Amino acid sequence: MIVFGAKQIRRIWHDDQWFFSVVDIIGALTDSENPRDYWYRMKQREKESSGIELSTLCRQLKLVSSDGKAYPTEAASTEAAFRIIQSIPSPKAEPFKRWLAEVGYQRVQEIENPELAQQRMRKLYQDKGYPDDWVEKRVRGIAVRDELTSEWQKRGIQDQKDFAILTGEISKATFGLTPADYKKLKGLKRENLRDHMTDLELIFTMLGEAATTEIARNKNAQGLLKNKLAAKAGGSVAGNARRQLEAKSGRKVITRDNYLIDKPKRKLPPKSE
Incomplete structure (x- = not known):
């Protein structure tokens, strides 16, 4: 899990990338008491307004629920999650939308220069x-x-x-x-x-x-x-x-040293080749 504010967002590593529970994202970025219903209505609204099926951006992956059991859950990759966030009409989602706009603008600048x-x-x-x-x-x-x-x-x-x-x-x-x-x-x-x-x-x-x-x-x-x-x-x-x-x-080039901030650096013990 990751924590956004006071909300927990479930995630799972799949196909060499993180997938996040869409319902949990909805719960973290809206004040809805029923994120599942909010997600259902949001998909309908997006389909009617743009013709896009948001569910096609998701995968059904097993995530552990509050009862300790794993159930198939709609999950989105980081890229898909950002696209879904763009469709959330909530003030809490605005910082993400502004950040995405800024990143997009920077990318255009980088193409030019x-x-x-x-x-x-x-x-x-x-x-x-x-x-x-x-x-x-x-x-x-x-x-x-x-x-x-x-x-x-x-x-x-x-x-x-x-x-x-x-x-x-x-x-x-x-x-x-x-x-x-x-x-x-x-x-x-x-x-x-x-x-x-x-x-x-x-x-x-x-x-x-x-x-x-x-x-x-x-x-x-x-x-x-x-x-x-x-x-x-x-x-x-x-x-x-x-x-x-x-x-x-007289010193090895290959080393166990890393830049992980939560682990002490380690030295490679001497060995013969």
């Missing part, structure tokens, strides 16, 4: 307490990643599963860990792995991906198999550089 997106990204990380030097590496890493994925798309890689496979190949060759294993090492669950990397981890991630882009381009790799070979080769460039640094510095 892409530099604004990077500026806002930097500020977002800075507001979360990340050091400025780290932020610059993270922003640069995003640009390197974007260049790589664009190159993959040109070479016939379209499916998200294939993107994950290739990313895994680079990570294994660079760090000896898949992204899933790396997240487990750092004690992460749904958090973004790269948001919890140290400066050096980010640098070697960038090197592996930049090298993969260069190799795929120069070798004219086409299709998944050829790009897997390029990914392994690119990751090996970064992996070899990582091992050389570790040998010279």
Whole structure:
């Protein structure tokens, strides 16, 4: 559950994203004594006014009720929940509507001037307490990643599963860990792995991906198999550089450290390779 004001909103992790109980959202953003009836009437009103069936935005997922049992409940993803909130004629919903309008306006600005997106990204990380030097590496890493994925798309890689496979190949060759294993090492669950990397981890991630882009381009790799070979080769460039640094510095690059504010940072115990 999450809490909005004094109201609890049930949620469930499904298909790699959060889904929220629509009835609970209605109860939190209106003064209705019967949120289910309010939701029913709101769907009718929206259908009559715009022709949109709000129920099509929802999924029937089992959520635990007040009696401790799980029942099929209309639940909406974050995107769908925001759309539903736009149809709630309640003063409590106005702050959300204004925020959505502001975000939409910012997105239009970023399309006209892409530099604004990077500026806002930097500020977002800075507001979360990340050091400025780290932020610059993270922003640069995003640009390197974007260049790589664009190159993959040109070479016939379209499916998200294939993107994950290739990313895994680079990570294994660079760090000896898949992204899933790396997240487990750092004690992460749904958090973004790269948001919890140290400066050096980010640098070697960038090197592996930049090298993969260069190799795929120069070798004219086409299709998944050829790009897997390029990914392994690119990751090996970064992996070899990582091992050389570790040998010279006497310190491991791979670390359990993370930026989770509610957990103490942990050091990776020494180990031989």
